[in-house]
Amino acid sequence: MKRSRAPLVVTIAVLIFFYLPILILVINSFNASRFSSTWGGWTLAWYARLWHEGEIWHAMQNSLIIAVSASAVSVVIGTLAAFALHRFDTRLQKTQYLLIYTPLVIPELLMGLSLLLFFVAIGMNLGLLTIFFAHVTFCISYVAMVVLGRLQDFDFSIIEAAQDLGANWWTAAVRVLLPLLAPGIIAGGLLAFTLSIDDFVITFFVAGPGSTTLPIRIYSMIKFGAPPLINALSTILLVVTFLAVWISQHLTEEKR
Amino acid sequence: MASTNYLEFENVSKHFGSIRAVDRVSLSIAKGEFFSLLGPSGCGKTTLLRILAGFENPNTGRVILNGRDITDLPPHQRRVNTIFQSYALFPHLTVRENIAFGLRIEKRLKKEIDTEVDRMLALVQMEDQAHKYPDILSGGQKQRVAIARALIKKPEVLLLDEPLAALDLKLRQRMLMELDLIHDEVGITFLYVTHDQGEAMSLSDHIAVMNLGIIEQIGTPAEIYEAPRSSFVAAFIGDTNFFEGKVTDIVGHEYSRLTIDGFPDVLCFNDKHISAGNPVFLSIRPEKFHISRDAPPNSNKRNIMRGLVEDVIYQGLLTKFWVRVQEYRLSIVQQHSRFLLDEKPIRWNEEVWISWHADDSFMLERYSESDEQLVSLPPENIGDVNGEAATPE
Numbered sequence: 280m281k282r283s284r285a286p287l288v289v290t291i292a293v294l295i296f297f298y299l300p301i302l303i304l305v306i307n308s309f310n311a312s313r314f315s316s317t318w319g320g321w322t323l324a325w326y327a328r329l330w331h332e333g334e335i336w337h338a339m340q341n342s343l344i345i346a347v348s349a350s351a352v353s354v355v356i357g358t359l360a361a362f363a364l365h366r367f368d369t370r371l372q373k374t375q376y377l378l379i380y381t382p383l384v385i386p387e388l389l390m391g392l393s394l395l396l397f398f399v400a401i402g403m404n405l406g407l408l409t410i411f412f413a414h415v416t417f418c419i420s421y422v423a424m425v426v427l428g429r430l431q432d433f434d435f436s437i438i439e440a441a442q443d444l445g446a447n448w449w450t451a452a453v454r455v456l457l458p459l460l461a462p463g464i465i466a467g468g469l470l471a472f473t474l475s476i477d478d479f480v481i482t483f484f485v486a487g488p489g490s491t492t493l494p495i496r497i498y499s500m501i502k503f504g505a506p507p508l509i510n511a512l513s514t515i516l517l518v519v520t521f522l523a524v525w526i527s528q529h530l531t532e533e534k535r
Numbered sequence: 536m537a538s539t540n541y542l543e544f545e546n547v548s549k550h551f552g553s554i555r556a557v558d559r560v561s562l563s564i565a566k567g568e569f570f571s572l573l574g575p576s577g578c579g580k581t582t583l584l585r586i587l588a589g590f591e592n593p594n595t596g597r598v599i600l601n602g603r604d605i606t607d608l609p610p611h612q613r614r615v616n617t618i619f620q621s622y623a624l625f626p627h628l629t630v631r632e633n634i635a636f637g638l639r640i641e642k643r644l645k646k647e648i649d650t651e652v653d654r655m656l657a658l659v660q661m662e663d664q665a666h667k668y669p670d671i672l673s674g675g676q677k678q679r680v681a682i683a684r685a686l687i688k689k690p691e692v693l694l695l696d697e698p699l700a701a702l703d704l705k706l707r708q709r710m711l712m713e714l715d716l717i718h719d720e721v722g723i724t725f726l727y728v729t730h731d732q733g734e735a736m737s738l739s740d741h742i743a744v745m746n747l748g749i750i751e752q753i754g755t756p757a758e759i760y761e762a763p764r765s766s767f768v769a770a771f772i773g774d775t776n777f778f779e780g781k782v783t784d785i786v787g788h789e790y791s792r793l794t795i796d797g798f799p800d801v802l803c804f805n806d807k808h809i810s811a812g813n814p815v816f817l818s819i820r821p822e823k824f825h826i827s828r829d830a831p832p833n834s835n836k837r838n839i840m841r842g843l844v845e846d847v848i849y850q851g852l853l854t855k856f857w858v859r860v861q862e863y864r865l866s867i868v869q870q871h872s873r874f875l876l877d878e879k880p881i882r883w884n885e886e887v888w889i890s891w892h893a894d895d896s897f898m899l900e901r902y903s904e905s906d907e908q909l910v911s912l913p914p915e916n917i918g919d920v921n922g923e924a925a926t927p928e
């Protein structure tokens with residue numbers, strides 16, 4: 280029997296639909312012409328110009344500071360939350376699960392707005408700190424979910440085996456639990472990092488003067504029209520994000 | 536024995552909600568012996584083992600090891616080690632690192648650890664697998680690593696929770712022999728948990744038969760097989776034919792006559808001095824019968840009766856017969872002591888003589904309700920598919 284070609288065709292069409300714009304963007308970042316409609320030959324000029332854009336680097340720096348610190352903090356809190364969720368099964372934990380799960384599905388707009396109102400209400404000055412808090416809020420959820428997934432198929436009899444062989448609870452956790460959970464924790468951290476570094480909507484609400492992050496910078500550059508520069512910048516971002524996602528997937532899939 | 540109470544459970548109970556997983560268990564185990572806990576699944580064997588390892592706190596009772604009360608010690612401070620049923624090897628460590636784990640925790644010198652690990656690898660014959668990770672090992676190999684990992688700690692007691700249950704039959708028999716050899720070689724006290732009577736019988740110095748959290752009987756394999764003290768033990772260990780009867784009179788000092796509905800009167804050894812009029816169970820193991828075409832020589836201690844062969848299963852080493860005597864169908868096993876082909880074998884639908892010595896059967900008092908249940912629920916390997924052997928029809 281001849282297999283239908285339809286699934287293959289649809290798959291290719293979808294892939295083209297998704298990736299063609301990105302491909303065009305990447306190619307255009309090497310386009311010597313200012314206009315993407317005409318090809319002016321290969322160049323690295325935009326990347327060179329990018330190098331001298333102080334504001335972009337400042338924004339990049341802000342983004343990195345926030346992404347690194349927010350993902351580090353949410354890795355710790357998210358992992359602990361996952362443990363609490365896994366270990367206990369009371370009504371409190373069901374509520375906690377709901378609370379941790381909600382940020383994954385709630386519209387970003389709503390979250391950004393409510394965070395903004397909250398920060399204003401408590402009289403906090405909008406700036407890097409408020410962005411950091413906002414990012415930690417949603418990153419915790421992602422980390423907790425990834426780590427919880429690992430915990431759910433973790434064989435806890437090996438912890439008992441370690442205790443049986445003379446390890447106290449702390450040693451067993453460090454020698455056995457942590458090494459086996461590490462891929463999950465790191466994957467959660469990388470996921471948090473990528474989410475934080477390119478978050479626009481929530482950041483847009485809670486950012487203040489002087490705390491512009493890269494996505495917001497790019498947005499305002501588009502308004503003032505500098506597409507070739509943005510193409511170059513986006514390409515760099517694309518490569519970084521791909522790397523992070525690739526490493527994170529590699530770690531999650533690694534056999535236990 | 537001088538050191539019968541090397542390991543002692545004193546009145547140990549563990550409840551999970553309304554379930555009494557372990558119910559007032561008292562046990563004494565001698566140093567160096569191979570001791571088995573035998574019982575059906577769910578009878579509390581694992582729970583008792585976990586109490587000894589320190590993973591469960593008993594609700595009542597004490598555990599004394601080598602003169603020291605260890606009831607309240609955490610697991611890592613007890614000198615006992617466990618072979619877990621699922622092996623519980625560390626997946627992120629190689630065979631060598633798995634075995635070394637216990638000594639690394641003790642922060643022993645690297646050289647010392649290396650020699651010990653080498654010795655253990657040799658003991659379980661895993662020298663050439665030392666660098667592999669557990670997930671590519673076979674079941675039997677994982678088993679060996681688990682044994683080596685526990686033994687390297689030189690525990691005072693080695694706990695084994697159904698260690699062979701996950702292996703296939705052939706490997707099981709081989710590991711059975713290896714466990715026996717390892718026990719002889721290391722001289723450590725083994726506490727072995729199993730639901731398989733064959734394993735327990737062939738390895739143990741002593742067996743404790745458990746049922747519903749209670750110890751039914753403790754004894755050597757022979758004592759438990761030949762002189763079970765409850766109908767549960769009689770039915771759980773080996774096959775047997777059960778009869779419900781009543782003592783009618785006492786014959787001499789040690790024998791009594793029983794009447795059984797739908798069966799001839801029988802003479803039975805009565806060491807328990809059950810008096811006339813009491814209801815009893817009579818149990819006769821299949822191999823205790825003698826079956827023949829000619830009448831056996833008369834003797835006053837032998838029960839002799841006629842029966843009709845209803846089924847014959849030839850199994851090489853032995854032959855199984857189903858013989859009807861009045862309302863009962865008896866399960867009888869005969870071993871072939873000589874070459875049979877020159878004799879005419881007993882066949883289906885033949886009238887035969889069956890006999891057994893009064894000393895070869897035993898009586899059990901009927902007192903509890905669980906006893907009553909047993910007659911209608913004979914063990915699996917007695918009887919035909921309906922489990923109707925030796926029950927009146």
Ligand SMILES: Nc1ncnc2c1ncn2[C@@H]1O[C@H](COP(=O)(O)OP(=O)(O)O)[C@@H](O)[C@H]1O
Nearest residue numbers: 551554555556575576577578579580581582583
């Ligand atoms: N952690 C637990 N919580 C509740 N019930 C348990 C727990 N562990 C064991 N039990 C119950 O205790 C009884 C004995 O279990 P176990 O010791 O595992 O039996 P065995 O090892 O003889 O099969 C069973 O009825 C089991 O369901």
Ligand SMILES: [Mg+2]
Nearest residue numbers: 577580581582
């Ligand atoms: Mg068990």
